[in-house]
Amino acid sequence: MLSDLEYQRHDGVALAQLVQRGEVTPQELLNCAIAAIERNNPALNAVVTRLYDEARVSSNSMLGDSVLSGVPLLLKDLTSAYAGARMTFGSRFFRSFVPDHDSELLRRYKQAGLIIVGKTNTSEFGLLPVTESELLGPCSTPWDVTRTAGGSSGGAASAVASGMVPIGHGSDGGGSLRIPASCCGVFGFKPSRGRTPCGPDAGELWLGLGVEHAITRSVRDSAALLDLSCAPDPTAPYNTQAPVRPYLEEAGRDPSKLRVAFTAQPHLPATVHPDCIAAVHDAATLCEDLGHTVEEASPKVDRDLLAQTFFQLVCAAAASALELGEEALKKRPRRSDFETDTWIMAMLGCGVHSGQFIAVKRKLEIQARVALRCFEQYDVVLTPTLGRPPVRHGQLRPRGLEQWGHELLARAPLVARLAQDAIVQKASSRVFGFIPFTPLHNATGQPSMSVPLFWNERGLPIGTLFSAKPGNEGILFALAGQLERARPWAHRLPPRASS
Numbered sequence: 001m002l003s004d005l006e007y008q009r010h011d012g013v014a015l016a017q018l019v020q021r022g023e024v025t026p027q028e029l030l031n032c033a034i035a036a037i038e039r040n041n042p043a044l045n046a047v048v049t050r051l052y053d054e055a056r057v058s059s060n061s062m063l064g065d066s067v068l069s070g071v072p073l074l075l076k077d078l079t080s081a082y083a084g085a086r087m088t089f090g091s092r093f094f095r096s097f098v099p100d101h102d103s104e105l106l107r108r109y110k111q112a113g114l115i116i117v118g119k120t121n122t123s124e125f126g127l128l129p130v131t132e133s134e135l136l137g138p139c140s141t142p143w144d145v146t147r148t149a150g151g152s153s154g155g156a157a158s159a160v161a162s163g164m165v166p167i168g169h170g171s172d173g174g175g176s177l178r179i180p181a182s183c184c185g186v187f188g189f190k191p192s193r194g195r196t197p198c199g200p201d202a203g204e205l206w207l208g209l210g211v212e213h214a215i216t217r218s219v220r221d222s223a224a225l226l227d228l229s230c231a232p233d234p235t236a237p238y239n240t241q242a243p244v245r246p247y248l249e250e251a252g253r254d255p256s257k258l259r260v261a262f263t264a265q266p267h268l269p270a271t272v273h274p275d276c277i278a279a280v281h282d283a284a285t286l287c288e289d290l291g292h293t294v295e296e297a298s299p300k301v302d303r304d305l306l307a308q309t310f311f312q313l314v315c316a317a318a319a320s321a322l323e324l325g326e327e328a329l330k331k332r333p334r335r336s337d338f339e340t341d342t343w344i345m346a347m348l349g350c351g352v353h354s355g356q357f358i359a360v361k362r363k364l365e366i367q368a369r370v371a372l373r374c375f376e377q378y379d380v381v382l383t384p385t386l387g388r389p390p391v392r393h394g395q396l397r398p399r400g401l402e403q404w405g406h407e408l409l410a411r412a413p414l415v416a417r418l419a420q421d422a423i424v425q426k427a428s429s430r431v432f433g434f435i436p437f438t439p440l441h442n443a444t445g446q447p448s449m450s451v452p453l454f455w456n457e458r459g460l461p462i463g464t465l466f467s468a469k470p471g472n473e474g475i476l477f478a479l480a481g482q483l484e485r486a487r488p489w490a491h492r493l494p495p496r497a498s499s
Contacts (some may be wrong), residue, residue, distance in 0.1 A: 001028055002018075002029075002032055002115075002387070004032065004035065007029070007032040007033075007163070008163030008176055008493065011217055011490070012068050012071040012080065012166040012167050012216070012218075012221040012224070012225075012398065013218070013220050013221055013224055013248075014168065014355055015070070015071050015341065016067055016068050016069055016070055016071050017187045018068060018097075019070035019248030023311070025059075025070075026058045026069075026113075027060065029059075029070055030052075030055055030072055030115055031117070032072075033069070033072035034052055034247075034410065036162070036378075037050070037118065037159070040142070040164060041164070042230075043145055043160075043202025044142060044150070044162055045137050045138060045139045046074075046120055046154075046158035046159040046162070047117075047120055047121070047159060047163065047164065048077055048088075048118075048119055048120065048121045048136050049077060049085060049119035050117075051118045052118070054085070054116065055115050055116060055117045056108070058115050058311075059344065062113045064110075064112040065226075066113050066228055067228075067248065068113065068167075068221075068224055068225060068228065069112065070113055071113075071114055071165075071167065072117045072166075072167075073075040073114045073115065073117065073121045073165055074117055074118055074119065074155070074156060074165050074167075074168045074398050075106065075116055075118070075119050075169045076119065076120050076155065076168070076171060077090065077119040077155070078090065078154055078171060079103070079211060080100060080103035080105050080106045080169065081099035081103045081106065082106055082116065082119070083099060083100055083102050085098065085119065088135060088136065089124065089126075090121075090122045090124040090125065090133040091133070091151075091337065091338060091342070092135050092138055092336075093325055093329070093333060093337040094325060094326055094329070095135060097328070100450035101200070103197075103198075103200070103201070104199040104200060105197050105198070107140070108197070108228060109169070109276045112165070112228040112229075114167075119155075120155025120156045120158075120168060120169075121137075122136070122151065122152045123151045124154040124338065124339050125318060125321045126151070126171065127153055127314060127317075127345065128431065129151045129153065129174070129175060129176070129179045129396070129431060129434055130149075130151045130205070130393075131148065131151040131153075132151075132397075137204055138393045138394075139155050140158060141157075141183045141184045141185075141494075142161050142162040142184065142244070142495070143161070143185060143390070143459060143494045146389055146392055146393065146458060147183070147190075147390040147391060148183060148392070148393055149183055150179040150181070150184065150390065151176060151179060151180060152170075152171070152173075153168070153170030153171060153176045153326030154180045155168070155171075156169060156177075156180065156215045157181055157183065157186055157188065158180070160184070160186050160422060161184035161185055161186050161217075166216060166217055166218070166221055167216050167359060167370070168214060168215045168216075169213075169214050170188075170212070170213065170321050171205065171210055171211065171213075172190040172210060172211055172213070172442065173209045173210035173314075173440070173442055174311025174314070174438060174442050175190075175271050175438025175441075177189065177215055178385055178438050178450035178465060179385065179435055179438060179450075180215065180415065181215050181452070181461025181463055182452075182465075183386075183390040183461065184461065185452045185461030185489065185492065185494065186217055186452060187218065187222055187451060187452065187480070188215045188449065189213055189216075189222045189447070189448075190441065190448045191211055191213050191447050191473055192211070192240050192445055192447045192455060192470045192471050192472075193208060193470065194227070194240045195213075195226070195230050195447075195473065196211060197233040197236060198211075198212065203236060203237040204237065205443075207316065207361070208413065208445070209313065209317075209442040209443065210442070213225070213226060213229075217490055218490060219251045219480040219484050220481070222247075222251075223246075223248045223481075224247070224248045226390060226473065227246050227247050228302050230247075240470075240471050241243060243474055244474055245474065246475060247477050250473075250474040250477040251478065251480065253478055254478065254482045257292055257293065258287075258292045259292070259293050259295075259377065259378045260284070260287050260293065260294045260295070260378065260381075261286075261294075261295055261297035261374060261378040261380070261382065262280055262281075262283070262294070262295075262296055262297075262382040262383070263280075263297060263381070264276070264277040264383065265461045266303070266436030266437060267306060267383075268306060268307045268310075268435075268436040268440075269303050269429070269431040269436070270433040270436035271387070271433065272387050272388075273387060273389060275389055275454075275456040276384035276385075276386060276387060276389070276464075277455055278454070279453070279454035279462040279463070279464050280382060280384045280464055282332070282464075283451070283464040283483075284382060285454050286486065287382065290483075293380075297374065297378065298381075299373075299374040299381065299440070300374070301370055301371050302367060302370075303369050305363060306367050306440065306443070307432055309367065310439050312348075312349075312352065312360045313360060313361065313364060314345065314350070315345045315346070316357060316360075317349070318342060318345040318346040318491060319346045320337075320345070323368035329484065335411070340406050340407055341406060344406060344408045344410050347410075356448070361423075364452060367441040367443060368440075368444040368445070371440055372469070373444075375468070378480065379475060380466050380467065382464060382465065383437045383464075383467075384437060384463070384465060385438065385450040385464060385465040386434060386435060386436075387433055387435065387436045388433070389456060389458070389462055390461075396430055396431055398403070401424065406483065416425060418456075431476070438465065441467050447468055447471075448464055448466070448467065449466050449480055450464070450467075450474075450478055451463060451465075451484075452489045452492075453483065453484075453487055453489070455492070465490070466479060
């Protein structure tokens, strides 16, 4: 039987190997996960739905025989449906919604023998880069429980960082895997657009901006999970080109000499914190020490236009969530069912006619193509993951007169539409100031990863972001494995996990 500390110090691949050798059973791993959740969750609020009974049934009749068979996993309470389990999307409107089928991605996880233990905290509809919805409550990084775990996959990152499970499923429409990975000091990987399935309920997530994968402690867990989930989906509108070799194999080998561009210049309007600048320079030096060619260079994008068009598409996604919710639940959305900012964004999205929407999407696509020209000269671009260290709970919310103004706008749709430029400006200074790097890669569809290489003087993790050409996950996994071997991070347990 594993001790609590032994369970936390093993990654998913190592735990599965113990199962395969008969040294532990899936039921024992499940018990370890449940114990860790019950011990750490009261302070962190990472897990919002427990599926212990269902997990015990699964562990007793495990389907798969894969490299991750028997490993406990937590599912984000947003994108992938689990038949018979509550799915709230972080919203009061969906608090009683229970899907009647599994998503294709979850079906693949179950087929591989992964054991779903519960569901993790998220922001409402994944709209904000912090996890503190009014329905589910704030989720903390285990490095400082007064600060956010990031979002929108904050519950997944907090759970992995605190040792509840080695793998936390999540989704990423503007950085929602990479942002919380940075805040919690773990590894967050966003695959290329279309790499993982999003059926049967959608052909793409978040107007093509979103993709699902996971947050992990080790690089090889992320690679192994993507190997298990990235097979082509026959009914999908598009699929990415098959990888050259298994990602798990890529993670175990050193890459060839790479051309690495690094910059601390944000892609969206923002002032980057000195700790984040220090982290990217530190990572650039490490890459140079590993033999890569490193130069300072940056993708050329129009920051203001990128911020404006991205925000407008997020508003369209919010409006779509309300319309789809009305269809699924057979009830009309009301202002009281949603958070103020969600309601405002949905109203703004509803106010965009089809011609405007197409024009906005095209402008964002043009900015994406401009940004990708950087990869004609470089294999990888390195930036900070975030513009600031993990912020305190509530710090990205409007306050005082601004909060009063938001409440007024939520009750006056016409005024909200007339004030759209002012709202975009506020969002740029408050929210995009925290995440001025990650949304670009959702627009381009690139693979991108946050790697935990740096902690500041306050002991807070500061992630560094590496991105490659669309379809080039292999390069990133090889580089991530090399970085992990050069500067291991798994031994760095936060106080909440090591107590």
